[in-house]
Structures are given as C-alpha cells and as structure tokens.
Amino acid sequence: MAAEASAPTLGNRFSRPSPITAVGLVLVLALIALLVKELMVSPSQFGQTTLIGLTNGCVYALIALGYTLVYGILELINFAHGDVFMLACMFTITFGTHFFGLHQGQGITIVPIVFATLLLTMLVCGAINATIEFVAYRPLRNAPRLAPLITAIGVSFIIEDIGLAWKGPNYVTAPDVFPHTKVFSWKGVDYGWNHMIVVLITIPVLLALVWLVQTTRQGKAMRAVAQDMDAAAIMGINVNRTISFTFLIAGALAGAAGTLYSLWATTVRFDQGFQLGLISFTAAVFGGIGNLPGAVLGAILIGLIQAWNEGLPWHMPGSDWTETIVFSILILILIFRPEGLLGERTPEGG
Amino acid sequence: MAEVAGTVPREAEQIGLRNQLRSRWKALPEQNRMGISIGVEIALAILLYFVDHSLAVAVLVISGIYWIRRMPAFPWRLGAEALMTILFLVFGPRSFGILLAIAFALFWVPDRYRRFTMPLAALVLAVLYPFYQTKMFTVPVFGVWPDIATGVYMLVFVMMAVGLNIVVGYAGLLDLGYVAFYATGAYTAAWFASLQFPHTTWHFGAVGITPDLPGIHVTIWILLLLAGVITAIFGILIGLPTLRLRGDYLAIVTLGFGEILPQIARNGDDLFGTGINLTNGPNGITPLDSMGFGHTLSHATGGFLPANFLQCCNAKVLGHQIESTDIFFWVAIGLLLVTVFCSMRLQFSRLGRAWIAIREDETAAAAMGIPLMRTKTWAYASGAFFGGVAGAYYAVFKSATFPGDFFFNISVFILCMVILGGMGNITGVIVGAAFLAYLNQEGLANTGSWINTNIHIGSHHPNIDVPLYASGIYGVIILVVMLFRPEGLIPSRRRAAELHEGVHDEPLYDSAHAGAEA
Numbered sequence: 001m002a003a004e005a006s007a008p009t010l011g012n013r014f015s016r017p018s019p020i021t022a023v024g025l026v027l028v029l030a031l032i033a034l035l036v037k038e039l040m041v042s043p044s045q046f047g048q049t050t051l052i053g054l055t056n057g058c059v060y061a062l063i064a065l066g067y068t069l070v071y072g073i074l075e076l077i078n079f080a081h082g083d084v085f086m087l088a089c090m091f092t093i094t095f096g097t098h099f100f101g102l103h104q105g106q107g108i109t110i111v112p113i114v115f116a117t118l119l120l121t122m123l124v125c126g127a128i129n130a131t132i133e134f135v136a137y138r139p140l141r142n143a144p145r146l147a148p149l150i151t152a153i154g155v156s157f158i159i160e161d162i163g164l165a166w167k168g169p170n171y172v173t174a175p176d177v178f179p180h181t182k183v184f185s186w187k188g189v190d191y192g193w194n195h196m197i198v199v200l201i202t203i204p205v206l207l208a209l210v211w212l213v214q215t216t217r218q219g220k221a222m223r224a225v226a227q228d229m230d231a232a233a234i235m236g237i238n239v240n241r242t243i244s245f246t247f248l249i250a251g252a253l254a255g256a257a258g259t260l261y262s263l264w265a266t267t268v269r270f271d272q273g274f275q276l277g278l279i280s281f282t283a284a285v286f287g288g289i290g291n292l293p294g295a296v297l298g299a300i301l302i303g304l305i306q307a308w309n310e311g312l313p314w315h316m317p318g319s320d321w322t323e324t325i326v327f328s329i330l331i332l333i334l335i336f337r338p339e340g341l342l343g344e345r346t347p348e349g350g
Numbered sequence: 351m352a353e354v355a356g357t358v359p360r361e362a363e364q365i366g367l368r369n370q371l372r373s374r375w376k377a378l379p380e381q382n383r384m385g386i387s388i389g390v391e392i393a394l395a396i397l398l399y400f401v402d403h404s405l406a407v408a409v410l411v412i413s414g415i416y417w418i419r420r421m422p423a424f425p426w427r428l429g430a431e432a433l434m435t436i437l438f439l440v441f442g443p444r445s446f447g448i449l450l451a452i453a454f455a456l457f458w459v460p461d462r463y464r465r466f467t468m469p470l471a472a473l474v475l476a477v478l479y480p481f482y483q484t485k486m487f488t489v490p491v492f493g494v495w496p497d498i499a500t501g502v503y504m505l506v507f508v509m510m511a512v513g514l515n516i517v518v519g520y521a522g523l524l525d526l527g528y529v530a531f532y533a534t535g536a537y538t539a540a541w542f543a544s545l546q547f548p549h550t551t552w553h554f555g556a557v558g559i560t561p562d563l564p565g566i567h568v569t570i571w572i573l574l575l576l577a578g579v580i581t582a583i584f585g586i587l588i589g590l591p592t593l594r595l596r597g598d599y600l601a602i603v604t605l606g607f608g609e610i611l612p613q614i615a616r617n618g619d620d621l622f623g624t625g626i627n628l629t630n631g632p633n634g635i636t637p638l639d640s641m642g643f644g645h646t647l648s649h650a651t652g653g654f655l656p657a658n659f660l661q662c663c664n665a666k667v668l669g670h671q672i673e674s675t676d677i678f679f680w681v682a683i684g685l686l687l688v689t690v691f692c693s694m695r696l697q698f699s700r701l702g703r704a705w706i707a708i709r710e711d712e713t714a715a716a717a718m719g720i721p722l723m724r725t726k727t728w729a730y731a732s733g734a735f736f737g738g739v740a741g742a743y744y745a746v747f748k749s750a751t752f753p754g755d756f757f758f759n760i761s762v763f764i765l766c767m768v769i770l771g772g773m774g775n776i777t778g779v780i781v782g783a784a785f786l787a788y789l790n791q792e793g794l795a796n797t798g799s800w801i802n803t804n805i806h807i808g809s810h811h812p813n814i815d816v817p818l819y820a821s822g823i824y825g826v827i828i829l830v831v832m833l834f835r836p837e838g839l840i841p842s843r844r845r846a847a848e849l850h851e852g853v854h855d856e857p858l859y860d861s862a863h864a865g866a867e868a
Contacts, residue, residue, distance in 0.1 A: 077598050139833055144848065146524045147832055149598055150769060153526070153762055154828030161822025169818070274758075278609070281602070320617045327606035334603055335591045 024336040038312045044188030049311030050304060055195040055264065057303025058202040062257035063280035064287070064295040065209065066129075066250035072290035073226045073246045075145070079152040080132055082277015083159035084251055088125045088258020089268040090167050093174045095120050096263075103175050110177045114263065118201070122255035129251025130244045138240070156274060163270035171269045174262040198260045205256050206296065212249070213292065222246055226290070275323070279306070282330040288340025297341060302326060368834075388417070402804045404490040407442075419457070443487030469777075476683055480676040481668050493796035496788050498675045504787040505682035506744040509689050511767040511783035512776060513736030516693060518765065519774035519845070520702060521729035522709030523593070524601040527608025529761040530588075531581045531734045533615060535741025536751040538577040540635035542568045543746070546627075557642035558658040570641040570746050574685070574739050581738025582731040589730035593723060608761050615753035629753065636750035641681070678747050685743060689736050693776055696732060705729050706774075710848060759821050763790065766824045769831055772838025774845040781840060786824070794820055 039046045063085050070078045096102035096117045102110065136155050140148045178194035185191070213219040221242045224232040233239045261276075262268050279302060287298025306326065310319040317325065333340065375383065391413040399406040414434060421427040431454040438447030452471065459467045479501060486495040496504065510532060517525045540546060543556065545565040553561065555569035568576070592603040619631030629635065642648075642658035656662030656677060663672040696702045704725045707715040716722050745751045763786065771782025789797075798816030805812060816823075831838060837845055 075598070077602060136829060136833070140836075143836065144522075145598065146522070146601075147836055149524060149601060150765070151829055151832045153765075154825040154832065157762065157821045157825030158829065161819045161825065164822070165819065278605070285602070321613065324610045324613045327610050330606050331592070331603050334595055334599055338595065338599070 020336055024332070027332070035308065038308070042312070045312065046308075047187075047189035049307045051189070051191050051195060052311065053304035053307030054300065055198045055303070056307055057283075057300030058198050059257050059261045059264070060276075060280045060283050060303050061296040061299035062202060062205065062253045062260070063277060064284040064299045065206075065292060066253045067277075067281050067284040068287075068289055068292060068295040069222075069246050069250045069253075071284070073222060073243060074137070074141075074148075076137065076148050077152065077281065078250070079149075079274075079277070080136075080155040080159055081129075081250065081254060082275070082280065083156045083163070083273040084125055084129050084132070085254040085258050085261075085277060085280075086163050086268070086270060086273025087128065087159060088121050088255040089174075089262035089272075090163055090172065090258075090270075091121045091124055091255070092117055092259040092262045093167075093172055093268065096177075097175060102177055104177060106177065114177070114259070118256060118259045121259045122252040125255030125258065126248040126250075126252035129254065130248045133244060133247040138243075156277075160270055160274060163273070167270060169270065171267040174266045174268065176263075176266045178263055194264060198264050201256070201260055205253070209249070209253070210292070218242070218245055279323075279326050282326050282333075285330060285340060286333055288342040291340065291342050294340055294342035301341075302329070305329070388413070402490060402800075404488070408490045445482070445485055446487045473683075473687075477680065480672075480679060481670045491797055491800050492793055493800065496792050498673075498679050500788065500791045501679050502675065502682050502747055503744070503791050504784050505679070505686050506740045506747070507764065507767065507787035507790075508780050508783040509682075509686050509740040509743075510737050510764050511771070511779050512686075512689050512693050513733045513740065514764050515733075515768050515774065515776065515779045516696065516705075516736070517729050517733035518768050519779065519842075520697060520709065521705040521726060523726060523729060524598070525604045525730075525733065526601050526758075526761050526765070527588075527604035527606070527611075528733075528737055528764050529756045529758065530604075530608045530611040531585060531737030532741035532744075532760065533611050533751075533753075533756040534581040534584050534734075535577040535738030536745035536755070537615065537629060537635070538580050538738065539570070539573050539742035539745045540638055540751045542566050542573050542576065543570060543639040544635050544637065546630065546635050555644060556639050557644055558640040558660060567639055569644070570639065570742075573746075574742050577742030578735040578739040581741070582735040584738075585730045585734025586727055589727045590723075593726045593730065605758070605761075608758055612753050612756040615756060618753075632753060634750055634752035634754075636752075638746050638749045638751075640749070641678070641746055682743065682747075685739065689739070690776060690780070692732075692736075697776075701725065701728055706844070762821070762828075763824060766828050768838075770827055770838060772841040772845070775838065775840055775842035778838050778840030778842070782838065786827075789823075790820060794823070 035046075063082065066081050066084075067078060070076060070081070096113065099120075100113045100116055102113050102117065106113070132155055136151050137148050140151060178197050180192050180194055183191045183193055183196045213222060221232070221237045222245065224235065224237055225239055225242045225246075229239055232242070280299065283299035283302040284295045285298070286302060287294025287296065289295075306322055309317060309322055309325055378386075391409060395406040395409045398409055411434075414430075418427055418430045418434070421430060435447055435451045435454065438444070438450055440447075452475075456464075456467060456471055480498050483495055483498065488494055510528065513531075514525060514528050517523050517528075543566070545563070547566055548564040550566055551562070551564045553559075553563075553567045554572070556567035557569070559567055588604070588607050592600055595603060615629045616632055618629030619627050619633070640658050640660040642660075642662075643651075643655040645657045647655050648657035659674045659677045659681075662674055662677055665672050704715065704720045707718065707720055708722065708725060712722065764783075767783035767786045768779050769782075770786060771780065772778030785793075794817045798814060801816065802811055802813055835841075
C-alpha cells in the first residue's frame with residue numbers, strides 16, 4: 001500500500017489491481033450502471049438534476065477549497081470553516097438587504113449590488129477566518145496534532161451559536177433576486193439563469209485563486225510553507241503571515257460561497273453551515289485533500305451525487321439518506337483510496 | 351521597570367501577555383501577593399453583594415477556605431475551620447455547615463490515606479444523596495441541587511465519558527462519533543425489551559409484563575451486558591477498516607459513522623422502501639420493559655431488592671419515601687463503579703500501557719513490538735462497550751429511545767467532558783462529566799433564570815434563553831481549556847507533560863502522505 005502510494009503511476013495501478021482496488025472499481029461500475037439505467041428511465045429529469053447538481057457542486061467547490069487550502073498548509077481539518085460559510089450567508093443577507101437595499105424585481109441594478117455584497121462578504125469572512133486562526137489555532141501550532149482539531153470543533157460550535165444569537169433559530173430568507181428566466185430549454189431540460197449565475201461567478205473566482213496560488217509572490221510563499229514550514233522560514237518567508245493569508249483566502253472563498261448559496265437557495269439557517277461544511281470536506285477528501293483541482297472535481301461529483309440521489313425518480317434512496325450516502329463515500333474513499341481521486345498533489349500544483 | 355524585570359527569573363520570561371503577567375506576579379513578594387489577593391476578593395464580594403447577596407457570601411467562603419488551607423495546622427487552621435463550620439451551623443444554611451464539616455474532616459486525614467478516603471467519602475455521599483437532596487441549601491447562581499432523575503442522567507454520562515476516556519485519553523484516538531455507540535446500546539436494549547418485534551414472542555426473565563405479551567423480552571441485566579458486547583463488536587467493525595488511518599482522518603471517519611447511524615435510526619421505520627421496520631423511525635421505540643431483580647431474589651432478601659423497579663417501594667427510610675428513580679440512581683452508581691474499576695484496572699494493565707505507548711509515539715511503540723492495529727481495536731472495543739452499556743441503561747431508565755437523542759452534539763458534549771476534566775485521568779473525567787451533565791440537564795436553565803433575574807441595567811432585565819446556547823457554551827469551554835489548560839482541570843501528570851512539551855507525533859502508517867514525508 002505504502003509503496004503504491006509513493007509511486008502512483010497510472011499504468012501501474014491498472015495493470016495490477018489489488019483486491020481493494022478491484023472492490024472499489026466494482027462499486028464505481030455499479031454506480032455507473034445505475035446512472036445509465038436512470039438516464040434511460042427518464043432522460044429529461046436526469047438532465048435537470050444533473051444541472052442542479054452542477055450548481056450545487058460549484059458552491060461546494062468554493063467551500064471545499066477553503067478546507068483544502070488550510071489542510072494543505074497546516075494539516076488541520078478546520079471544522080469551523082463550514083460555520084464561517086454560514087456566517088457568510090448571514091452577512092450576505094444583512095449587507096444586501098440592509099446596506100444596499102437589495103430586493104426582488106430590481107432588474108439590472110442587482111448586478112453592482114450583488115458584486116458589492118459579494119466583495120464585502122468575502123472581505124469580512126476572510127478577516128473572520130484569519131482572526132480565528134490567530135486566536136484559536138496559532139497558540140497550538142506546536143501542540144500535539146489533535147489539540148487544534150479539538151479546538152476547531154469548539155470554535156465551530158461557538159460560531160454556530162453566534163449565528164443563532166444573531167439571526168434566531170428559524171430559517172432566514174434572502175431576497176430572491178436572481179432571475180428565473182431560462183438560459184435554454186431543450187427536450188424538457190430547463191436551465192434557469194439563477195443556476196447559471198452561480199456557475200458564472202464561481203468560475204472567475206476559481207481562476208483568480210489559481211492565478212493567486214500559481215503566479216503571485218504570496219502564492220509562492222503559500223506553496224513553500226505547505227511543502228516545508230521550517231525550510232520556508234529559513235528562506236526568509238514570514239510563516240505566520242503566510243498562514244494568516246491562507247486563512248484569509250479560505251475565508252474569502254467561504255464568503256463567496258455564502259453569498260452565492262444564500263441568494264440561490266434563498267433560505268439559510270444557523271446550523272446549515274456545519275452540515276454543508278462536512279459535505280464539502282468530504283468533497284475535498286474525495287478529490288484528494290490538499291489538492292486544489294481535486295477539491296473542485298470532488299465537489300462537483302458530490303454535488304452531482306447529491307442531486308441525483310434527491311432528484312431521480314427510479315429507486316433512489318432520496319433526500320432522507322443524503323448524509324448517509326455522502327459520509328459513506330467519505331468512509332469508502334478513506335478506506336480504498338486515502339489519497340483521493342487526483343492523488344498526492346499538494347497546493348504546489350504537482 | 352528595570353528593577354522589576356531584574357527580579358524575574360530568566361527562564362520565566364516567556365513570550366505572550368499571559369506568561370509575562372504571570373512572571374510579574376510571581377516576582378512580587380509573598381506578603382504583597384497575599385494582601386492584593388485578599389483585597390481583590392473582598393472588593394469582589396462587596397461588588398457582588400449588590401447583585402446577589404448569597405454570591406458575595408460564596409466568594410468569601412471560597413477564598414476563606416483557600417486561605418484557611420494555607421494556615422499552620424495548630425491552632426489556626428483547626429480553629430478557623432471550627433469557627434466557620436459553627437457559624438454556618440448556627441446562622442447560615444445548616445446543610446452547608448455539615449458539608450463543610452465533612453470536607454474539613456476529610457482534609458485532616460493524612461496524605462497517604464487520602465487516596466482511599468476521598469473516593470470513599472464521595473461514594474457514600476453519592477449513595478446517600480436521595481436522602482438529603484431536598485434538604486440541601488440553595489447554591490448561588492446554580493440554584494437548587496439536581497434532582498434524582500438528573501442524577502441518573504449525570505451518572506450515565508459519566509459512564510460514557512469514562513468509556514470515551516479509554517479511546518481519547520488512554521489511546522489518544524480522537525473519536526467524534528461516540529454517539530453511535532450510545533445509540534447502538536440504546537437500540538439493542540430497545541429491540542430485546544419492547545414490543546418492537548410483535549411477530550416473535552420470546553420471554554427470558556423479564557419483569558413487569560404479562561407472560562403472553564408479544565415481542566422479545568429479555569431481562570435487562572442480561573441486556574446491559576448484551577448491549578455492551580454488541581456495541582463492542584460494532585466498535586471493532588468500525589475500527590478494523592478505519593484505525594489504520596491517521597489521527598485526524600480517524601476523527602472524521604468516526605464523525606461520519608456518528609452521522610450515519612442516527613440517520614439510519616431516523617429512517618429505519620422503512621429501510622429503503624423494503625417495509626422492514628427496524629427502529630420505528632422518528633417515533634422511537636417506547637415503552638421499554640422495566641428493570642427488576644425478579645421475584646425469587648426479592649423474596650429471598652425479604653423484599654430488600656425490589657422485584658420490579660417501577661412498582662417497588664412503599665418503604666420510608668430515614669424520612670424519605672423511596673421511589674423507583676432512587677433505585678435507578680443506586681443501580682447507576684453500581685454500574686459506574688464497575689466501569690471505573692475496569693477502567694482503572696485497564697489503565698495499568700499490559701494493554702493500558704500499550705495504549706499510552708501508542709499515544710505517545712506510535713513508531714516507537716510499533717518498534718517495541720506492540721501490535722498497533724490490535725491494540726487500537728481493543729481501545730475502541732472497550733470504549734464502545736461502556737458506551738453501549740450506558741446507552742442501554744439510559745434507554746431503560748427513560749423507557750424509550752428516540753433518534754433525536756443521538757445528534758453530533760452529544761459526541762462533542764461527551765468529548766468536552768473528557769477534555770474539561772483532563773484526558774486520561776479518571777477522577778478528572780468523572781468530575782468534568784458530572785458537572786457538564788448537570789449543566790446540560792438543569793444547571794444552564796437555573797443559571798439562565800439567575801442571570802435574567804439578578805443582572806439588570808437600570809430596570810432592564812435581559813431575557814436570554816441560556817440552554818439554547820448550550821453547544822456554544824461547550825465550545826467556549828473546549829476553546830478555553832485547550833488554549834489555557836490543555837491537560838484539563840484535574841490532569842494526569844503524564845498527559846500534561848505530553849501536552850506541554852509536545853510529543854513526536856508522526857505516525858507509522860501515514861495513509862495520505864506515505865512516501866511524501868520520507
């Protein structure tokens with residue numbers, strides 16, 4: 001197992017599948033067969049749920065990237081990340097409706113308002129995430145590995161209750177501002193603009209992140225710290241600042257996800273962050289934690305699986321079982337392929 | 351500035367505001383420190399007098415006890431203790447005076463006997479609790495003493511915390527899905543002692559039911575053991591594929607199981623549309639059979655052991671009407687004693703020392719010939735066993751199990767007990783768990799009503815629903831303990847050293863990073 005992981009060449013793995021890999025492959029093939037059957041039973045519904053899954057996946061991708069960035073640099077599962085996302089949803093509603101007067105039926109004026117809300121939320125959530133790191137994780141950097149993990153759970157609970165105290169125990173409604181007109185309609189498959197906008201905003205954010213990590217000086221520092229913290233420090237990189245910056249970026253991504261999610265789903269509750277955070281974390285592990293393209297791939301797959309499970313008509317377990325399915329995937333991935341789909345590639349970009 | 355800095359020992363000069371303040375404080379002469387402390391305490395008492403009179407008294411009493419303990423034994427300490435006790439016996443709440451007398455007496459026991467007398471006294475006080483509970487004084491802020499049902503709840507959670515302590519404290523494996531074991535135990539009890547399977551009729555020693563009642567009815571005593579064993583097997587099944595993962599991955603997988611299992615319980619009334627009703631879904635399984643010693647034992651002991659807890663007791667002992675809750679309370683104490691005994695014996699056994707070795711350094715432990723997988727699996731199974739027994743017992747006490755009882759919060763709640771008390775230390779875990787369980791059941795509500803009546807700005811009283819924020823309060827406890835006292839309130843010395851000095855924490859089998867770090 002260890003030898004295989006150290007030299008994961010693709011051809012090698014396919015020529016000599018171990019029993020564990022074989023079982024995994026059988027599972028995947030069964031899933032594909034099931035999906036083909038679904039496609040034949042009801043093509044239009046399949047197309048519809050797939051598109052919803054894609055939108056879902058985009059939101060998950062933004063959250064999952066936050067997990068992966070932090071894990072890549074500190075090897076810490078930042079449980080509080082999902083709750084920062086929840087705060088982002090709350091901030092979006094507050095900023096949008098109270099500061100910028102966002103409401104339904106404004107026409108084209110929503111574009112600058114949504115952008116202003118998006119930027120402000122990203123900024124605030126980035127700052128919050130960096131503060132969490134400063135207060136809760138930095139003092140424990142040299143403690144045993146489980147100490148910051150336990151702390152992260154504590155922080156997650158605290159943030160959840162901040163959301164509860166702030167917005168109350170019920171669902172909070174965001175103005176439904178995205179237009180519901182169709183982008184296209186083909187053989188009964190409708191694609192609304194409200195889904196399209198989520199994808200359209202996610203893609204440039206992702207491109208900006210790739211640019212940041214790959215080409216900027218700060219991104220280079222992040223990759224160096226992720227690779228070897230001590231060596232990076234010797235080379236004159238300010239490790240603390242780089243880690244703060246990583247948390248800032250992760251928080252900003254959660255902020256973007258929060259804005260998109262709350263305007264798209266239009267209802268948010270204080271305890272949703274933890275659940276969505278766990279699903280996104282599963283996505284990050286699915287794609288290979290510490291790996292940026294992996295997180296996006298995993299998130300889209302998880303989004304699709306969730307949408308298929310909840311939306312397809314033929315013998316699907318349904319939304320009652322979504323968490324069970326997602327966590328089963330998590331457990332299966334960790335058992336069969338702990339390095340994730342895209343293997344061992346850290347934010348260095350491979 | 352310069353003189354003060356000069357008096358600080360070199361090694362005490364550490365980074366961080368807290369350490370700087372502490373070393374400043376340590377550098378002051380003893381007399382000054384004492385004077386400042388007493389001054390602050392009196393000022394605090396005067397300040398709190400305007401909020402709540404009894405709180406001011408409490409501050410004075412606590413600081414008084416602190417200073418009395420530092421006096422020379424004869425005649426000052428004895429005299430002060432006697433004075434304080436007599437004052438309370440005459441004027442104040444009498445029950446507090448008696449409690450004070452017992453506490454002072456315990457501290458006169460020589461050090462080497464104290465490790466026997468302290469737990470013994472705690473045990474006696476706990477067993478007698480139903481007799482004096484209603485006569486106890488009102489505690490400032492926290493209000494009245496917990497009732498017996500809360501006592502059972504506390505004991506059950508202490509039992510679970512002691513079980514989780516085996517996994518987290520001894521073996522150092524973070525388990526975020528302990529609630530899964532709790533649920534397994536509870537549902538095992540529910541399956542074998544209720545009407546859940548009406549097509550099978552099988553009775554084995556159950557009490558309090560008619561002989562022709564459908565369903566499986568096994569006596570609870572066997573069920574407790576059975577629940578433990580089934581949960582332990584379940585723990586092994588979870589553990590075998592996952593225990594080779596690294597610490598944080600293990601945490602997330604256990605969390606996954608902790609989320610999956612309650613969902614199965616929630617949707618278990620119609621598993622995947624097959625019509626199999628396993629858990630009765632969100633309605634839960636209720637009622638469960640009662641516990642009891644059976645008629646044979648009851649007759650043999652002349653009715654001292656009740657045949658059925660629910661229809662027991664019309665006896666009045668020491669002016670207290672014995673109720674079924676009391677019996678459940680005493681049986682829970684018995685179960686807890688067994689748990690604590692096993693846990694203590696395990697700690698210093700070959701297996702327990704292997705757990706500690708793995709916790710401290712997995713690689714070194716493996717090199718010394720400790721089979722990692724088997725040892726970790728045993729930790730998991732033992733922890734699961736006690737969780738299962740506790741879950742089954744609590745289900746029987748409530749006579750119901752609902753899927754809503756098994757949320758992720760409960761896992762973190764139990765983890766919080768272990769962390770607060772001190773990972774790896776049984777006394778600490780018991781104290782931490784009892785306190786947090788009390789808070790969860792009664793304490794937070796009492797504290798909330800105290801805050802809402804006594805704290806006010808002008809005539810404006812806050813109206814905070816404190817129990818609503820329970821999980822946030824546990825979050826704050828976790829955060830504060832991990833940041834300032836990671837070894838917990840009553841630490842085990844060994845664990846404290848690990849947490850402060852750090853350990854070599856790179857595991858042998860590094861699933862995601864194998865090869866990369868070599």
